[in-house]
Amino acid sequence: MLRKIILRSFIVLSILILTLLSCKNGKVDTPQKKLSAKPNILFIMSDDHAYQAISAYSDKLIKTPNIDRIAKEGILFTNASVTNSICAPSRATILTGKHTHINGKIDNIMPFDTTQVTLPQLFQKAGYATAMFGKLHFGNNPKGVDDFMILPGQGSYINPKFITQKGDTTITGYVTDIITDLTLDWLDKKRDKEKPFMMMYLHKAPHRAWWPSPEKFKEYSQKNIPEPATLFDDYSNRGQAAKSAEMNIRDQLLSYDNKVLPQAIEEIGLPIADSRNKLYFEKADFARLNPKQKSLYQPTLDAIAEDFKTHWPTMSEEEKMRWQYQRYMQDYLACIASVDENVGRVLNYLDDSGLAENTMVIYTSDQGFYLGEHGWFDKRFIYNESFKTPLLIRWPNQIKAGITNDEMVQNLDFAQTFLEAAQIEIPSDMQGESLMPLLKGNTAAWHREAVYYHYYEYPAVHMVKRHYGIVTKAYKLVHFYYDVDEWELYDRKKDPQEMKNVYEDPAYASVVANLHKKLNELRLKYKDSPELDKKFIDLSKPVN
Structure with a gap:
């Protein structure tokens, strides 16, 4: 009899301990967390958000305390960049893990190759709950998402229309608030809580024409x-x-x-x-x-x-x-202030719901943007303000809080990173590299010295000439082509504002020779070529 009493007491005590361990701030963890060790993925992307306008990078222009939280509690990348600085191509690269000359979306006009397998499809197939809310910018029926509400094209800041699985709908209000409302509603009420989730939370702001909330x-x-x-x-x-x-x-x-x-x-x-x-x-x-x-x-x-x-x-x-x-x-900064507030709403929800501990949160932009540097607005160039993009990642218990990394990373790497984090097999035809060694603090395992860039949309609005190039921590070699044949070299250490082309300077002759060799190697590695350049030029010419 005594043995039975002791056994029952042990069972009750064990249940009590397990119950206490499953609670956080008085709230029971979601079934998903108990069923799976796989992390949730919350991918937050704004449109045209320059790194200069995030106070984790510089507080000269604006304070962004909520976006900064991601860096304070995770990692800040200072040399993150894009492969093609324009909206739809950047998004296509993120979704496929491939350069735009491979996925077909070289500019905002050329069609995306719909046979390409996208990131949400891989997560959905692996058993994740998937959703996309906000600005996709190309295609009206994203694949691999259980639920979506996306803006048609550029979308509107005020009383925006959304494309949904059930047809178009218009919602009264300000777009940044609405996209966040939709995201929170799905996280809290609509997702399958028996599964880990992969959510793409995509802001329209701060894209032109920069309409803030009143x-x-x-x-x-x-x-x-x-x-x-x-x-x-x-x-x-x-x-x-x-x-x-x-x-x-x-x-x-x-x-x-x-x-x-x-x-x-x-x-x-x-x-x-x-x-x-x-x-x-x-x-x-x-x-x-x-x-x-x-x-x-x-x-x-x-x-x-x-x-x-x-x-x-x-x-x-x-x-x-x-x-x-x-x-x-x-107006540009006013739009960002709303983005920051709404990012704070989502981060608070993750904390309050107990989801934060097992959720990787990524904040980035589809490219950089000129905030008056060189007298410009917009993007497109390989020059820093356009080429570089913000990248901040938080993953509790996996990424050490408050670290900074200056390795050459790209949006090309996002897909592989998220797939490895989720323990999903990475397709062999993806062209990036998983950032997991850097997230874990193992910089010695990262061997990339240079990244490749290629911009195609010319002749077109803003008239930025076609160009490709190679970028290292120290130098940037660029070839402008199509209606010109010009080379530029910038010393990124001595000339961070990129004001002087030193390509013809004899003092840089050996640098030029070395970078030409490496550029040719990268073109070969990523399957780009003069023949492809000509193909895309011919395809972009109007048919008589």
Whole structure:
């Protein structure tokens, strides 16, 4: 009898201990955590979010405490980059783990090769619950996701329409908040909690034309943003590519971008220089405002219009450049402030639900962006502000908190990294390398010295010439081709702002020779070639 009592007492005590261990902050862990040691994957990507506008990299422009949390509790990569700095190609590379000349999505126009196996498909096949909410930018029916709501094309900031499995739907509100609401609703109520999850949480912001929420619009329109040292770059010591690009803040930004109402321009006797200014106010985000929303935006729009009418007529060209820079950056940063707040909402949910401990959280952008450097906005170039992208990863108990890494990593590597973390077999035709050694602090096991880049979308908007190149920690060798044949070399250590092409400098002759050899090797490794260059040029030419 005594033995039975002792045995029962042991069983009860064991159950009590197991129950206590399965609780966190008074909440029982999800069934998924008890059933599987495989981690959840939360992939957060913004559109055109420059690393310069994340305070984990630099707090000169903005504070982003919630995005910074990912770095403080994980790893910050300072040399992360893309293979092709434009939206849809970057996303295709992330989804396939292949360069754009392999997956077909070389630019925003050429079709994606739909026979390619994508990351969500592999996770779904391996038993993960999968979902995608936000901006995909190409294709209306993503494969491998149990649930999705994606913006058509670029999508809208205000009262956006979404493509869903059940048809199109429009949701009233601000897009950054809505995408987060959808993500949290799926995580909390809709996902199969018996499975680990792979969630792609994809923001539209801060893509052009940078419409903030009304409260952030008002707040940031009153801020003075520091100017970059190269705002008035004259592109000397470089070739035709930099000189002929059409992304200058003074010359190529529209009044719509700067939120200057058409009537304000007409009132001071100026012509509406570009017909798109009126068109966008009549057709784009501003036109989507309902009366209540418009009443919230109108005071700030009126203040901008009044400032424009008062000062613009007497401004010098330099003053106009500065005025447009402020307007651009105020709205761009205001959009990011909303992204940061919403990332905080999701991180808090993970913490409060007990999911954080077994969830890898990734924050990145589909490429970098110019924030006035070289006088530019937009991206496309292999130059740093466009080529480099933010990359912050948190994975409790796996990644040591607060570490920084400067190895040459790319969006090409994301797919392999997530698959290895989830213990899913990696397809042999993927072209990147898993970042797992770096996440584990084993830098000695990482052997990549250089990355490869190739940009194709020319002739096209912004007129950035086709080019490819090789980038190491120390140097950058670039070949511009198609209607030019120009080479550039930049010393990334001595000239971090990339102001002087030293390709013809005799002092760099041995560097040039070595990088040419390595560039040829990379082209061969990644199956790129002059023949492919010609093929894509021919395909992009209009048919008569």
